[in-house]
Amino acid sequence: MSNHVMQLNDVHVRFPIGANWLGRPKGFVHALNGVDLTVRRGKTLGIVGESGCGKSTLAQVLMGILNPTEGRFSSTADKEAGVQIVFQDPQSSLNARMPIWRVITEPVFARKRTSVAELRNIAVELARQVGLREEVLDRHPHEFSGGQRQRIAIARALSSDPDIIVLDEPTSALDISIQAQILNLLTELQQARGITYIFISHDISVVRYLCDEVAVMYLGQVVEKGPVEDVLGAPQHPYTSLLLESVPTMGVAGDFGQPLTNTDLPSNRNLPPHCYFLDRCTFAGSECRQAQSLSPVGGEKDHVARCVRATSGDLNMREGKENGAC
Amino acid sequence: MSDAAQTSKPRGLNINWRYIWYQISRSPLMMIGSSIIAIVLILVIFAPLFATHDPNAISLRERLAPPSWDHFFGTDEVGRDLYSRILYGGQQSIAVGFFVVVLAGGIGTLLGAFSGLVGGRLDTAIMRLMDVVLSVPSLVLVLALAAALGPSLQNAALAIAIVRIPFYVRLARGQTLLVREMAYVTAAETFHAKKRHILRWHILPNIMSPILVQTTLDLGNTILLASALSFIGLGAQQPTAEWGAMVATGRNYILDQWWYSAFPGFAILITATAFNLFGDGLRDILDPKQKAR
C-alpha cells in the first residue's frame, strides 16, 4: 500500500464570471493555477498563504465537493466519509438548532438511519475522546464557548472515522490559551488514530509547531514546499521569506523602518505571463519574465521552489536583503 | 462591545422561556399585543361560556336595540345579541386566519426551501411561476378565485391561502440561500448527505424564525381579508356569524344604529392590530441583533 493518500497533479480550477448574450462566460476567475501536491498517510501537511492564494478552493477540491477544471486529483480515501473538515468559525459550523449529540453523530445518521441509542453511544465515546463531559450532550451549541465548539466540530469530523481531516484555520478564531488546548487535542488524536491532517493556516508559528510538511501558496500556485524545518527554516522563495519576516514575534521588537511598498496581489482574472510574484519581488531579474516551475532546491529532492533564481543557486537571499532593504 | 455581548445570548428557538419572558417584558408593544391576543383567544374559544345569548336566537321584539345591560353591544335587525355574535363570529374569523397561515406557510415554506436548495432551472421555473402570481394584485386575485370557487367561508379561506403562498416561497427561498452558505451545510456536503437530509436537518429549522414572524403578521392581514370577502358577500353566508359579514349588514343601519357595524369592526381592528404588534415584537426577540445596533 502506498503511503500517499492524496495526489494532485497540475490541478486547475476556474470559475466563469458573467455571461454574454450567447451564455458564454465573459471571463474566468483563476482560483488554482496548477497545483501539485502529495499528501502522506498519517502526516500533517500544512498549507500556508494569504487571502486570494486559493487555500479555500484547494480545500474544496481535497474534500471532493469541487472537481478540478483541469489536472488530476486522486485519493485513496473513502469517497463517502473518508475526508472530513473542521472549519475556522465555530459559530457558523454547528447547527444551532440541534443538541450536540445530534451534531456530533450527524455524519453517521445522514448516511445510514441509526437508532437513537446507538447514536448516543457513539456521541458519548467521541465526546470523551475530545474532552467533553457526557452531561453536556443534550445542550445546544450556543451554550458552549468557542474552544468547546471546536471540540464538538472535531468530534463530528471523527464520527465517520475518516482517513483525512482538513483543518481550515481551526484555531484562528480562538484565544491563545484555548488554541493551545485544541492543538494538543489534535496532536493526541493523530497519535491515537493515525489520521492524516491537512492543516490550512496563515499562522506560521502554528504550522511550524504542528506540521511535518508545508506548501506555501501564492495566487493559486504552490511556490515552495517541503519539510517544515527546511521551508520555514531556510526559505528559498522570496515570497516565503517575506511571509516569515512579516510574522510578528515575541522576540525583540521588530524594526519599523521602511514600510513595504506593494502588498497587492496580481488580478486572478488575467494571470501574468511571468513569475506571479514579480511585481513584489526585490530580487527580480530578467529570468523572472518567464513562467516559473517547481524545481528542487540544492541537492534535496523534497524541498522545491518555484523560483528560477533560487533553485539555480543564483539568489543569495542574505546578500539580496542587505541590498534591498534600507 | 462584542466582549460583553457574548455572555448572554441565547439564540433562536431552542426555547428558553425565561429569556422569552424577559424579552416580552422589555417590549411594551409586545406586551399589549400578546395580552390582547390572549384575551381575544380566550373569549372566542370559550365563547359559549362568555356569551349571554344564543347567537342565532331571533327576537323580533328586540330588533336593533341599542347597547344595554341585557345586550352589551346592542342587537341586529332580527334582534340577535351582537355581543354573543361577535364572540362566536370570532371563531370563524380566527379559524380562517390560522387555516390560511398554516396552509400557505406550510406549502410556501417547503416549496421555497426546496427551490433554494436545488437551485438551477427548477428553481428558476418555480420562482417565475411565483412572480406571475405576485404580478396580479392580490385582492383582485382573491376575488377572482373566491368567485370561481363559489361564495362560502371555506372557499374564501382557500382563495386567500393560494394567494399568500408566493410570499412564503420568496421568503423561504431567500432565507434558504443564506443558510445554505453556513459552514454546517458545507460540512454536511463533505459527508455527502442527501438533499432531503440537509433540508430537514439544517434548512427548515434555521429558516423558521422569519417565517414564524411572517405568519403572525399574516394572521392579522388574513382576518382583515376574510372579513373583506365576507363584507362583499364572497365569504361567510347568513346566518353564520362572522365579523366582516356583520359589518357588511350593519352598514345599512350605520346612520341610526351605529353599534351594529361599529363593534364587529372594532373586533377586526383590535385583533388585526394585536397580531401585528405581536409579530413585530417576535421579530425583535428572534433577531436580537436588529435591536442592539
Add this chain to the structure above:
Amino acid sequence: MSDAVLQIEGLEIQFPGFAGAVHAVSGVDIEVGAGEIVGIVGESGSAKSVTAMSALRLLPKGAFDMPSGKITLLGKDLATITETEMNEMRGRDVAMIFQEPQTALNPTKKIGKQMIKVIELHTELKGKAAKDHALSLLRDMRINDAEEILDRYPFELSGGMRQRILIGMAFACSPRLLVADEPTTALDVTVQRQVLQLLHHKARQTGASVLFISHDLAVVNQFCDRVYVMYAGRVIESGKTADALGSPAHPYTQALIEALPEHAKKGEALSSIDGTVPNLVKPPTGCAFEARCTKSIEKCIQRPALKPIAADKRQVACWLKEAQNV
C-alpha cells in the same frame, strides 16, 4: 500626571442583561502619555474594547451603567462636557480606527469625496487645498496612485488599502490621540506588517499618542511602547512592553506567553491554561485568575490591587509579588 492625553481612573462598567448585569469592567486604571504608543492586550471577555470605547464615550447610550470611574481626555473630565463638545473632540483631537475597514467607509461615495468632506469639516482647508491634503495623506500611506484612488469606491479596493486610507483619514486633522481597535486583525500578515509600519511611522512623525487594542501578544509586543494586560475586566499587569511581555510577573501573562506555539518544540505538548474565563455576571470577589492559576495561595480569595513593582510604571496585581516585595 498632567501630560497624560488620556487618563482612566477606577472605571467600572456594567451591561444589564437577562441573567443579571454583566460586570464587564471592574476597576480599571489606564493612562496614555503624550506621544506614547500604549497597548491593551487581552483575550475575549477581557473588556479591552469596552474600556477603549468608553474612553471616547462611544458605548451606546442606555445600554450600560457606569457606577464609578473618571475619564480625563486631553485634560477635560468627560463627565462634565456636552455631547457637542465630545463630537468636536472626536473629529479633531481624537481619531479612531476599527477592525473592519469596510464598515467605516460609506460604500456609496467615492474615497475622494469622503476624505475631502472629513478634511473640510474639521480643518480650515477647503476645495483644492483639501484635495491636496487628502493626496498628501494617501502618499504618506505609501499609496502610489493616490489621484486614481480618490476616484474609486471603497468596494473596489483591498482590505489593506482601505485600512491605509482610514489611517490616512484618521491623521487628517493631526489628532493628539488615536484609538486603534484591532486594526490589523482582518488583514493578511504581509499587509498587517505594512499597516503597522505606516501607523507607527505616522504616529511618531506627528507626535500623536496611540491606544492600541489587540488580542495578539506578538503584534502588541512589536508595536507598543507600554502595555496593559487585561483579564476579565481588570488590568492585571502593565509596564514597558519589553518588561511586561519580556519578563512577565503575573501568572496569567506568563501562562499566556508560554501557550504560544512560537515557543513550543514540535512533538511536545503545548502548555495551556485550564478552565475558562469567569462568569462576569457573578465576578469573583478575589483575584479573577485565581480559579485557573497554578500558583494560587490562600490570600488570592481577596482581590489584589494593581501595585508598582519597579520603575517605569511597572505594575502587577498579584499577591505573590506583594509577598516577595515585603
